[in-house]
Amino acid sequence: xxxxxxxxxxxxxxxxxxxxxxxxxxxxxxxxxxxxxxxxxxxxxxxxxxxxxxxxxxxxxxxxxxxxxxxxxxxxxxxxxxxxxxxxxxxxxxxxxxxxxxxxxxxxxxxxxxxxxxx
Amino acid sequence: xxxxxxxxxxxxxxxxxxxxxxxxxxxxxxxxxxxxxxxxxxxxxxxxxxxxxxxxxxxxxxxxxxxxxxxxxxxxxxxxxxxxxxxxxxxxxxxxxxxxxxxxxxxxx
Numbered sequence: 001x002x003x004x005x006x007x008x009x010x011x012x013x014x015x016x017x018x019x020x021x022x023x024x025x026x027x028x029x030x031x032x033x034x035x036x037x038x039x040x041x042x043x044x045x046x047x048x049x050x051x052x053x054x055x056x057x058x059x060x061x062x063x064x065x066x067x068x069x070x071x072x073x074x075x076x077x078x079x080x081x082x083x084x085x086x087x088x089x090x091x092x093x094x095x096x097x098x099x100x101x102x103x104x105x106x107x108x109x110x111x112x113x114x115x116x117x118x119x
Numbered sequence: 120x121x122x123x124x125x126x127x128x129x130x131x132x133x134x135x136x137x138x139x140x141x142x143x144x145x146x147x148x149x150x151x152x153x154x155x156x157x158x159x160x161x162x163x164x165x166x167x168x169x170x171x172x173x174x175x176x177x178x179x180x181x182x183x184x185x186x187x188x189x190x191x192x193x194x195x196x197x198x199x200x201x202x203x204x205x206x207x208x209x210x211x212x213x214x215x216x217x218x219x220x221x222x223x224x225x226x227x228x
Contacts, residue, residue, distance in 0.1 A: 039219070046220070049216070103171060105153070110164065
């Protein structure tokens, strides 16, 4: 059974750095072709793809946010960490992590975690 | 990066068929057969219902079908049911990156 779960702060102040952790089970991030991505959804708005890290440590970022994002993985802990710097209220959203399968699709998703950016 | 374009809303009566379009460019939808569709209920995470344009994951109703023509992908829901009322998002691979659609709210009349 594949599961993913996001964790992190629920409230962050503007200009601070947001760190989110995705803890997964049921698959390995050492399997060729597999990745873990992050997607966010502001309240009442559409999904926005943020970042992806692959089994071989390669990574990709949304060009619109590239300078603010860092994605890393700890294979031994089955975790992927997303860091976002200089947050603003525009970053208020539910953040999801999802497995990127070898079929190039985000097939399994976590339940999401709501992060509010406010002073 | 620009999102894929979907109609904001689509509605239909029970039993009818509806189609949701997802328009991109030849750099994403038109360039790859890696279009997926997600169903999302309020307060829940998205659920994959179509991948690689036409394939359904195990357990997804056969009432959902996908297709693509040029830069536009489509999701068709046949035999519309009350439980199909939800938000639907398309997604496409875009040259090592990914992009989502603007989302469509499906209302069952």
